[in-house]
Amino acid sequence: MDLSDAPQLSDASHLSVVLDLSPTQWHLSGLLSNKYPLSLNSFLSHVLAFLNAHLASQHENTLAVFGAFPGKSLMLYSSTLHNPELQSIDSNSYAPFKLVDSTIINRISDELDAIDQSEEEAPCALVGALTKALCYVNRISLPPPSNSSTSPNTRDSTVLPDPRILILSVSPDLSTSYIPIMNSIFSAQKLKVTIDACQVYGPDAVFLQQAAHLTGGSYLFLERRDALLQYLIMSFLSAPSIRQVLAVPTQDRIDFRAACFCHKNIIDIGFVCSVCLSIFCQPVPVCSTCRTKFPIKTLQRLNASRPNVPSLSKSGPPSVVGTPQSRTPASTRNLPFPGEQPLSTTPGNGNTPATNGSNH
Numbered sequence: 001m002d003l004s005d006a007p008q009l010s011d012a013s014h015l016s017v018v019l020d021l022s023p024t025q026w027h028l029s030g031l032l033s034n035k036y037p038l039s040l041n042s043f044l045s046h047v048l049a050f051l052n053a054h055l056a057s058q059h060e061n062t063l064a065v066f067g068a069f070p071g072k073s074l075m076l077y078s079s080t081l082h083n084p085e086l087q088s089i090d091s092n093s094y095a096p097f098k099l100v101d102s103t104i105i106n107r108i109s110d111e112l113d114a115i116d117q118s119e120e121e122a123p124c125a126l127v128g129a130l131t132k133a134l135c136y137v138n139r140i141s142l143p144p145p146s147n148s149s150t151s152p153n154t155r156d157s158t159v160l161p162d163p164r165i166l167i168l169s170v171s172p173d174l175s176t177s178y179i180p181i182m183n184s185i186f187s188a189q190k191l192k193v194t195i196d197a198c199q200v201y202g203p204d205a206v207f208l209q210q211a212a213h214l215t216g217g218s219y220l221f222l223e224r225r226d227a228l229l230q231y232l233i234m235s236f237l238s239a240p241s242i243r244q245v246l247a248v249p250t251q252d253r254i255d256f257r258a259a260c261f262c263h264k265n266i267i268d269i270g271f272v273c274s275v276c277l278s279i280f281c282q283p284v285p286v287c288s289t290c291r292t293k294f295p296i297k298t299l300q301r302l303n304a305s306r307p308n309v310p311s312l313s314k315s316g317p318p319s320v321v322g323t324p325q326s327r328t329p330a331s332t333r334n335l336p337f338p339g340e341q342p343l344s345t346t347p348g349n350g351n352t353p354a355t356n357g358s359n360h
């Protein structure tokens with residue numbers, strides 16, 4: 001096997017980890033009625049061992065950890081920032097590991113203690129934490145602004161090979177976050193950041209599957225949650241460039257469904273604006289994003305061709321009544337009026353660009 005083109009094993013790599021720290025989900029995950037209960041404490045001990053393994057595998061490796069709390073996200077640790085708090089000397093622990101562990105644990109417990117338990121829990125700010133991780137990667141990827149007179153060779157040390165983001169999620173998909181997640185995926189693609197995702201608890205996360213697939217990462221649904229550390233080390237410890245010579249688990253099935261822009265529901269069959277590619281769950285006379293008007297005849301025909309039963313249960317098998325006809329693009333059957341555009345239908349497709357409707 002010719003490994004001359006393979007990346008050097010000595011390349012340093014950057015890892016950003018996003019931790020989903022929803023108190024409710026972690027309470028449910030730790031219940032003994034689960035087949036493999038996993039409490040937040042044991043989760044954190046697995047994760048800290050994994051983070052230490054990343055730091056130990058290469059001296060130049062960098063690490064940042066972000067926490068997603070209800071309605072709030074923040075950076076918990078970064079190896080490029082100097083953490084001034086000096087730890088008490090413990091002869092039984094390696095000081096750099098101890099610093100990472102205690103910084104992360106202290107900040108998480110401070111934040112969880114500060115949560116007002118009398119209020120209803122806000123949704124977890126997973127997208128906020130992901131966005132912060134992307135901003136952080138972007139910032140440390142840039143060359144330092146000062147010392148422009150120094151030789152350009154010094155820049156090479158600041159360029160990160162294979163930056164990657166690992167999302168450890170326990171919350172179900174939040175359909176309102178579809179557009180921000182898709183926009184984060186596009187940013188990650190531009191930055192050449194690989195997004196890995198691991199669903200530690202709860203149902204499969206549709207949007208995280210798409211994030212991993214579209215950025216070349218791995219998505220893992222955890223079956224044996226008591227073996228979390230083993231999964232993390234086997235699947236996510238190696239840098240993406242090394243994974244081409246390793247057999248890292250990848251997805252055999254990916255859920256490509258999208259969320260409609262009007263109600264933020266995850267839909268099986270959507271109606272796509274032919275001008276701006278916004279997705280709607282039902283035919284609309286005017287696109288809410290680009291204000292394009294559609295012919296009334298097209299609306300009537302699309303409405304008539306929709307399945308009569310509007311999907312009795314989301315988890316059941318998808319209804320196929322009438323879908324072959326309703327998926328036919330309207331433009332193939334009827335020409336639009338002058339100055340008006342047809343509204344076409346499409347099956348769920350993850351390649352549809354997400355457009356933020358508020359910009360128009």
Ligand SMILES: [Zn+2]
Nearest residue numbers: 260262263281
């Ligand atoms: Zn809708």
Ligand SMILES: [Zn+2]
Nearest residue numbers: 273276287290
């Ligand atoms: Zn539109």
